[in-house]
Amino acid sequence: MALKPLEIYKLLPKKNCKECGEQTCLSFAMKLAQGKADPASCPYLDSEAKAALSSQTGAPIAKITIGMGSRMITIGEETVFYRHDKTFYHEPAIIYRVVDTAPAEEITALAARIREEKITRIGIDLQVNGLAVDLGSGSLKQSVTAVTTANEGGDIPLVLQSEDPEILKACLAVCGNYNPLICAATEHNYRELCDLAKKYDAPLVVRAPDVEKIGALSKECMGLGIKKIVLDITGADSGEYLSRATLVRSLALTRTAPELGFPILLDCSGSVPDNIVTGIVKFASVLITPQLPVAEMTTALVLRQNIYTDPQKPIQMTPGLYRIGDPGPDSPVFMTVNFSLTFFTLQGYLEAARVPCFLLIVETEGMSVLTSVAAGKLNESVVAEWITKTSLADEVNEKKLIIPGYASPLSGRIEDATGWKVVVGPRDAADIGRFLTEEWK
């Protein structure tokens, strides 16, 4: 079990010196307990306390970055087994693989695709994260050429896939300063690769046939001073991966095997779409895959966004006036909250109803209708505020607002506060179609 703030507090100097950046020792203790502070920030810790705190606080899974600049990937730093226990923090990186024998134009095109292609959902751009170069040609020259091409621009995070120290050395000479992921150290090459990783301060993948051997190798690398490790636990198939990932995550979180306290890599080549799904929902931090058709890419990005949503912080829509179809001055106006799920559900049914309309989204801090009514976040003044902000009155001829069924207790107050006539709509968005045909006039 992780230490509680008070247990940590007892180990601290209790000087309230503020030198760690916190106002009090107790608030520093709280940050430590959450893995959001480093014991080293306290200048007055005695060595015994420092040792005790270092092994028991901080994220049980190391935080690692790949690449540099705006597209830099951050992985690791996870603290829970189930997303419902708190949240998963860093989305797995999806990395497209290209072989070093591919023509330069193909590599450039793929890098461009990674750079430019995106889908936008709920105001967030979703993108594939990086490029893995499979340095399997056996030709040093070809490998270096391919990596040079891939690294043009220096913005796309790279994974260098080879177990040959010479090839890696040559390629790192090209891109080593851009923080690429070196993939991978095995029991045969790890000493040379550790030297390379240290030289460039780059993260290093360790790879071995089973979890025991991966752990042993990771320990060896740690012994050689390597701190940025990624564990390649790809198995024969998604089932084997799942068992391995569960084991590694559990042992890492309980801090029983510090050598496993690193992000996980899954090579999805075996059965691409299913491995990607398995990796996303179960603990992978780096997913390497051949480039995906748009449909599969969309699925992977959306699933990743879903799973890495903070369960305690619902996704919020930007409040404002949305249009379904091409509404005119006589179209109905619906109002609801800015909880994304409410918005999407309602939007879906409104679109299906094929009646052009306005949808006014008001700010309720992402709470659903029921919750926001109960918590007072949805109230007459917020509705009035957004009617004004969106100049809704200029859009329609008749000041008539359809509110969610569960917001019916507010109808009178909204009428008084806004001067709009309020019509109470259905409680369930599924009834919108019927409501529009039968009750809306």
Added chain:
Amino acid sequence: MNYILPHTWSGSIQTVTIGATKQEGGTRSVSYEIGGDTDLPFMNRSGKKPLLAYEICDDTAIWPQVVRDAMPKGISDPASWAAYGEKTLKPDCIRLNLTSTRKPNSSDFASISATVQSVLAATTLPLIIEGSADPAVDSEVYIRCGEAGQGERLVLGTAEADRYRSVAAAAMAYDHIIIAQTPIDVNLAKQLNILLRETGIPDNRIIIDPYTGALGYGFEYTYSTMERIRFAALKGDDDLAMPMISAPADSLTVKEIRESDSPSEIAVSWERATAVASAIAGAAILVVRHPGTVLPLRTAIDALWEGSRREVSDGA
């Protein structure tokens, strides 16, 4: 160092038998026992492999457009559809969705018995039936489903907190299994199971449907609810220890598919990904509608459960 999983479980998932062979009093070619798991889904290939159900309906008016477009030619009725499904797609079971009962003022109850009987005759696989969703007609619909499938150990859906009596009565009167659906909430799932138990349904005849939200539109809630149900069951909560069913039908009507130039491709991808993620969260039955999803989903589940036949290189 030998790594050992730090968790232990005190509970296990209830076993439920669906379908009945001749020896068991029915006419199915196979029956399945689902549940019985004692660990997280797929851990070390323990537990049972999820079943794949192919879903058909008796009125395609409300069926997703993308699925209607992918329907093979020559299917004119639920029976021929079921036969096609069994023969071509080789699912583990068929789910018949009685969409005709969803029409306003539906009242042709006689045809329900005939439809169920015809589908039972057309397929040898165990049958899941999704009945009406309107308290006004539930009583009439479920008695006919129950009666028409007497002896076949159907899986009858769907019981909900405010309308479960007719489904429960049909399951009890004619020895069927019941699907208990709640809107993505672990406590509501628990409450409904308790209510069903109070009406006299034994635990080994209940399958939980935690409701599968569409990928991108709330699926994360479903995923976590399923994980929590499974976790609670393994921790010894008998009220949640029933196997789960997941039907990612909502993923077939999302905007991304409606607005796509190649809707079928996206539909299959979304439906399959949702089903695989649900299986990993603990679903024992996966229900899909797009004919293109069944075979790839089978491959995915096999890879999770059986291991593929691929040669394993040894990393060196």
Added chain:
Amino acid sequence: MIQELSNTKGEMMTEIPSAIIRGREKISGTISALTGDLAFPETAYHLPITYAVTGREVHTADAARTAYEDSDKNMLIGAEIVVAEQEREISEATGYTGFIEDALIRKLGYSLVDGSILGLCLILGTPPSADTAAAICRELQEKLMLTFLCGPVITVLTDSGVKVDLSLRLIPLGATSIKGVHFADILARVAMMFGGVPPGDVSRLITYAAERAKAFVIVFPSLSDEEIAFVDALRILNIPIIQVGGYEGGEWLLSDPQTAVSKGMELRGITVRVTAIPIPMACSPAFEGKSIRKEEMFVEFGGGRSPAFELLVTRPHGEVTDGKVTLIGPDVDQIPEGSAVPLGIIIEVAGKQMKSDYEPVLERRIHNFINYGEGSWHVAQRDLIWVRITKEAVANNLKITDLGKLLAARFRMDFESLLDAVQVTLITDKDAVTRALADAEAIYQKRDERIAGLKDEDVSLYYSCILCQTFAPNHVCIITPERPALCGAITWLDGRTAYEISPSGANQPVEKGTLLNAVSGEYEGVNRFVRKASHGEIQRCVLYSIMDAPMTCCGCFEAIAMILPETNGVMVVTREFRGDTPFGMTFSTLAGTIGGGAQTPGFIGISKSYLTSDRFLQAEGGIQRVVWMPAHLKEEIRVKMGESFHEKGFDTLFSIIADETDAVTLDELLTYLESVSHPALSMPSLI
């Protein structure tokens, strides 16, 4: 077979105990002479009663006789054998069903489970008049009961033009009353088919019949001895026998024919669901928020313009007539438009599960229900209510009595499992309102005293709340009379009421179990409950402590109490307070850190009202530990506590608790506390 009785004036009575003895002998005699095979058609349950009671698959007279003897001459078995013999050739004459095959029983059972039939009634004997019998049957039909008829009552009904048929929920079993056996064999088969009762398991059969098969019998005069012996034996299955005259002695209940049905239904706890409200006004939660402006109003009540009050009280069962609405005083047709009129709303309820403690909770629903009406509006509570009715509603013929109908129906609909009967009295007569108001005031006061005085040690059950597990998966709130839920929204009484109304809901009773520590509030039973409800994550929950295994925090707490080790005291910060605290974090940062269902010693989420409870941090010295709280909270408590603020000595204590005007940083706070010699400084060390 029928014994002649001269009871025309109701003076000649059949004496039940002696009839039973004679009947048993006659049945035994018949059975001793039986030969050959015995079987009912189209059943997998053999002779169903015999099978259910003994587990034996009887198909011959010899086997039947043995089963009868071995059952110690069980009259249900005896009568079944006699009837099986009678129906050996043909099951029954035209117009009667006789034995009912399994397939049909499945359908009947279906309707029973599915709720389209609420219960079963058997009627037998010779009714005093056709009208009496017809009225009883009509009432049973209206109340969704399935009625079985046998004996002369059938011809009496059909001769007077009453149709009997399964589709009409009136099933004619047979021409003689002994055919009531089929009623019992149906119960036996339903228990085996639906209840999973194994053949031969008498105790489970009896339990099933008692709990699930809601049945009763209405007996008219003129049963034969054998029929009396059989009917009396139904009592084994916990089936009440209601006679409407003609019998004396024995265990049968006497009733007027007019009340026989309601008596039977009440005895078996069968209640009819209310689904529609027969008033000329739409009624739906959708109208809840509509207000009625003065211009739209036809009449108003209360709101300072006239005396008005509302009261909901529990009464014994017999004293409440379900659905009855009484108006004392004028209705809208005698009231001038635009006037203010006195109003008393008195709702009397009865229900086996209803307890007087629930009254305030239910009473608060009057507000919602009246607002559900499209043309009716309600605010406030008790003697502060203000009610209006629109001109439009009155033009649509709405009467004040309709509000009563609305309330009676909504209470029955929304509290289906709690209330069996609801009657409403509305008073618009000024003097009557004044008189009734005085009584109501006395009841309000008594209630307040009871709730205010309720201590944790007065109750054996606490209540849990796991509503927040949706986002805080391991959080368990334990609600006690002196420690409300940390959201401030659910008191112990609310928790209890919620549980009683919805027994499988989010509020569950928590057995306190052995008291482990009276000061810190640790109970063995509470720990056990929390362990289970938190899925094994939380091992202990100490109710009155902030340091030792305190309650988990969900996220919706009204305030946070946390220790400030440097002060040896506790700081309280509310959700409303946006500023910085001496701890160095704002409420929202702090809430994000301790929420989510974690147990964090030194930090608890609390309701504001827990602050003034005698149990507040009892383990650490109580409210004396509080060194800092926002000024608005001090003021809120002062206003809310009124007199008792002073009585408890809080004015002195609160004057030395710092707020944001005294100290914002820890250093300022320490200086302040020294300057006022705050008691926390000299209390035992917190850590």
